[in-house]
Amino acid sequence: MQTTLKSKNMSKQEYTITVYTENHIGLLNRIAIIFSRRKINIESLNTSPSEVPGIHRFTIVINETEDVVKKLVRQVEKQVEVLKAYFNTNEEIVWQELALYKVPTDEIAEKVKVERLLREYGARAVVIRKDYTIFETSGHREETERLVEVLEPYGLIEFVRSARVAIIKASHGFHEKLKEFEALKPGSDIIENEFLDKQEEVFTM
Amino acid sequence: METVSIKKEKATAVPAPATAETVSISGSEAVLKAFLAEGVETVFGYPGGAIMPIYDALYDYRDKLKHILVRHEQGAVHAAQGFARTSDKTGVVFATSGPGATNLVTGLADAMIDSTPVVCITGQVYAHLLGTDAFQETDVINITTPVTKWNYQVTDAVEIPEVLAKAFYIAGSGRPGPVLIDITKNAQLQKFDYKGYKKCEYIRSYRPKPIVRKEYIEQAAQLINEAKKPFVIFGQGVILGKAEKEFKAFIEKAGVPAAWTILGLSALPTDHPQNVGMLGMHGNYGPNVLTNECDVLIAVGMRFDDRVTGRLDKYAKQAKIIHLDIDPAEIDKNVKTTVPVWGDCKETLPMLTKLVEQKFYPQWLQQFKEYQQQEIDACIHDELHPTTEQLTMGEVINVLNNLTDGNAVIVTDVGQHQMVACRYAKFNETKSNVTSGGLGTMGFALPACIGAKFGAPHRTVVAIIGDGGFQMTLQELGTIMQAEVDVKIIILNNEFLGMVRQWQQLFHDKRYSFVDITSPDFVMLAKSYRIEGQKVTARENLKDALTTMLNHKGSYLLEVMVGKENNVFPMVPQGCSVSEIRLK
Numbered sequence: 012m013q014t015t016l017k018s019k020n021m022s023k024q025e026y027t028i029t030v031y032t033e034n035h036i037g038l039l040n041r042i043a044i045i046f047s048r049r050k051i052n053i054e055s056l057n058t059s060p061s062e063v064p065g066i067h068r069f070t071i072v073i074n075e076t077e078d079v080v081k082k083l084v085r086q087v088e089k090q091v092e093v094l095k096a097y098f099n100t101n102e103e104i105v106w107q108e109l110a111l112y113k114v115p116t117d118e119i120a121e122k123v124k125v126e127r128l129l130r131e132y133g134a135r136a137v138v139i140r141k142d143y144t145i146f147e148t149s150g151h152r153e154e155t156e157r158l159v160e161v162l163e164p165y166g167l168i169e170f171v172r173s174a175r176v177a178i179i180k181a182s183h184g185f186h187e188k189l190k191e192f193e194a195l196k197p198g199s200d201i202i203e204n205e206f207l208d209k210q211e212e213v214f215t216m
Numbered sequence: 217m218e219t220v221s222i223k224k225e226k227a228t229a230v231p232a233p234a235t236a237e238t239v240s241i242s243g244s245e246a247v248l249k250a251f252l253a254e255g256v257e258t259v260f261g262y263p264g265g266a267i268m269p270i271y272d273a274l275y276d277y278r279d280k281l282k283h284i285l286v287r288h289e290q291g292a293v294h295a296a297q298g299f300a301r302t303s304d305k306t307g308v309v310f311a312t313s314g315p316g317a318t319n320l321v322t323g324l325a326d327a328m329i330d331s332t333p334v335v336c337i338t339g340q341v342y343a344h345l346l347g348t349d350a351f352q353e354t355d356v357i358n359i360t361t362p363v364t365k366w367n368y369q370v371t372d373a374v375e376i377p378e379v380l381a382k383a384f385y386i387a388g389s390g391r392p393g394p395v396l397i398d399i400t401k402n403a404q405l406q407k408f409d410y411k412g413y414k415k416c417e418y419i420r421s422y423r424p425k426p427i428v429r430k431e432y433i434e435q436a437a438q439l440i441n442e443a444k445k446p447f448v449i450f451g452q453g454v455i456l457g458k459a460e461k462e463f464k465a466f467i468e469k470a471g472v473p474a475a476w477t478i479l480g481l482s483a484l485p486t487d488h489p490q491n492v493g494m495l496g497m498h499g500n501y502g503p504n505v506l507t508n509e510c511d512v513l514i515a516v517g518m519r520f521d522d523r524v525t526g527r528l529d530k531y532a533k534q535a536k537i538i539h540l541d542i543d544p545a546e547i548d549k550n551v552k553t554t555v556p557v558w559g560d561c562k563e564t565l566p567m568l569t570k571l572v573e574q575k576f577y578p579q580w581l582q583q584f585k586e587y588q589q590q591e592i593d594a595c596i597h598d599e600l601h602p603t604t605e606q607l608t609m610g611e612v613i614n615v616l617n618n619l620t621d622g623n624a625v626i627v628t629d630v631g632q633h634q635m636v637a638c639r640y641a642k643f644n645e646t647k648s649n650v651t652s653g654g655l656g657t658m659g660f661a662l663p664a665c666i667g668a669k670f671g672a673p674h675r676t677v678v679a680i681i682g683d684g685g686f687q688m689t690l691q692e693l694g695t696i697m698q699a700e701v702d703v704k705i706i707i708l709n710n711e712f713l714g715m716v717r718q719w720q721q722l723f724h725d726k727r728y729s730f731v732d733i734t735s736p737d738f739v740m741l742a743k744s745y746r747i748e749g750q751k752v753t754a755r756e757n758l759k760d761a762l763t764t765m766l767n768h769k770g771s772y773l774l775e776v777m778v779g780k781e782n783n784v785f786p787m788v789p790q791g792c793s794v795s796e797i798r799l800k
Contacts, residue, residue, distance in 0.1 A: 085545035
């Protein structure tokens with residue numbers, strides 16, 4: 012039992028951390044240094060207003076073990092201006108990244124079946140000019156990556172990808188949670204403890 | 217991102233003239249009014265260009281606020297820390313922009329890691345100069361972010377009352393820590409419509425105290441009641457939570473032996489029968505060895521620092537661990553917890569006491585006593601009653617104990633003398649031990665003892681400092697002179713950077729690389745600051761010298777020459793398990 016627990020916690024995988032915060036200057040740095048201090052690379056970071064006015068949402072992707080991500084999230088949540096932080100595996104979320112591709116219009120019109128391209132990759136043309144065309148698509152990393160490969164032979168001029176944005180499948184949104192925060196007293200929030208969750212095994216150590 | 221919501225009010229609030237209910241005051245005055253409302257009496261600080269408006273306002277508040285002019289801003293934070301540790305108030309600091317602010321960083325880092333409530337106000341260049349590399353401009357907010365619990369830059373005076381209220385609330389509540397407020401010069405000068413000061417009691421995104429969960433208390437109590445060899449280890453959380461009485465009641469009912477971290481020291485009187493001593497690298501023999509023999513380890517307000525745990529994968533592996541802490545991030549951080557009891561220990565300890573059975577573990581306590589005897593025979597006796605010609609640090613502390621009867625506040629610096637003082641100093645009262653624990657800041661003690669005296673003005677304050685650490689902040693003798701601070705300073709001089717030398721001796725084949733340190737004539741130095749003093753080299757003069765020091769009216773410096781190559785033992789070598797502690 013101990014060994015399975017250990018191996019689960021020891022293997023690295025992608026985690027998406029969702030942080031609800033106040034909208035204050037300097038908070039981005041305060042959160043970022045929690046990662047950099049521990050020499051953990053942030054794979055992707057997005058910050059934008061959330062569904063609740065005045066509350067910001069950070070989406071941070073890192074590649075780490077469960078053990079590390081758990082501790083990181085607690086350090087994030089400990090910051091005075093952070094309301095709540097969650098971490099999820101890829102199975103627990105729905106996520107997308109947005110990608111923009113700039114290609115020479117001549118090339119693309121002559122050599123590629125644009126229609127097929129657009130349909131196959133779910134892309135759409137955002138701008139069409141004489142000199143260049145900009146396509147947009149969204150999806151997982153591999154999906155947006157694939158279109159890069161397709162367009163590269165046709166003189167891809169520029170490519171940019173956004174940070175991941177993710178929705179937690181099990182989330183009920185932040186409106187309810189915020190009410191709890193504004194209730195002037197601590198909420199019923201609990202911090203999970205893996206040993207307690209698996210009490211029987213642990214207590215028979 | 218946008219600025220705070222409170223800033224949105226500013227546009228309408230600024231030009232409004234003072235009405236019958238409100239007055240127009242400057243941002244600087246608003247800072248001082250906030251201090252008075254928060255019960256601040258003493259400020260440690262150093263003026264400079266960007267904070268001059270505040271100092272100008274302070275001139276009119278001289279009768280209400282005492283300002284202690286330090287000699288370096290680091291000293292101001294350490295003094296504020298000393299103040300906070302001996303009182304139960306927040307220490308307050310003023311510093312100017314640029315170098316004034318960067319000089320605070322060591323102190324802030326120290327206060328952060330040792331959870332000390334401090335509010336620092338720094339001046340900043342005019343808002344319109346921010347980012348222009350103006351004279352004495354530095355990005356203080358970003359420099360201090362990792363070493364503050366919270367920081368904030370004020371560019372508009374309207375924000376000052378609310379921001380200061382938040383600062384004091386955040387610094388002092390939950391797990392305390394340092395807060396820095398950077399105020400641009402224009403905001404200090406700006407007149408605004410002052411609507412009074414309201415203390416902050418709530419911030420929606422901030423949870424100072426996690427909710428106490430009854431089921432965990434019950435599970436913890438059950439584990440304790442079923443234990444054969446329970447062991448309590450406690451830290452500063454007991455002091456910060458003002459839970460000394462609750463803690464004592466808990467261990468007395470549960471009958472559990474208790475050992476302390478150096479920041480938990482003095483929370484439980486030294487002579488309490490269940491006080492089994494100090495944990496960690498230079499802690500006592502029994503508490504270290506028996507950590508790896510107890511069956512239930514109850515950690516109260518401590519954070520399993522590596523100096524306490526030694527090698528983690530061999531730390532208390534046989535034990536079930538109950539961890540009481542106010543900071544959820546500490547649970548499972550270093551040591552996996554069986555039952556986490558998060559919450560303020562002032563609340564959780566009585567709940568636990570109620571559920572535990574009245575017990576006594578004579579055999580288990582006896583085991584601690586046996587180890588203690590071995591330690592006495594192997595090192596304590598020789599340290600306290602040496603037969604060598606040279607004086608030992610331990611005997612100085614021992615004589616001091618006899619003279620003060622354990623009623624003094626002891627402030628220590630960092631190094632061998634710190635470990636010896638923590639090991640041997642006697643304490644009857646809480647909040648009596650002031651030391652730099654987590655950060656290990658040499659140069660901490662001299663400025664900290666100044667603040668400690670202001671925090672506990674009716675108590676004897678003795679600073680114990682090494683010859684190395686003393687020379688890091690000795691300029692604060694000037695502060696002691698000018699503010700006439702009655703502190704007793706003992707320099708334990710071994711003419712070495714002793715702790716590093718000890719490591720070089722034990723782990724680096726005695727290659728003494730740059731640990732030989734020359735000192736000035738400390739007594740003459742003190743005299744030049746009009747501080748009385750003397751130097752002791754012989755055992756027969758020690759007691760008289762200490763008596764003279766303690767009886768002297770006003771500050772006094774006593775230099776004691778101690779054995780050059782004495783080592784602190786026992787010791788858990790780095791990378792070893794606590795049970796591999798060495799007596800020699």
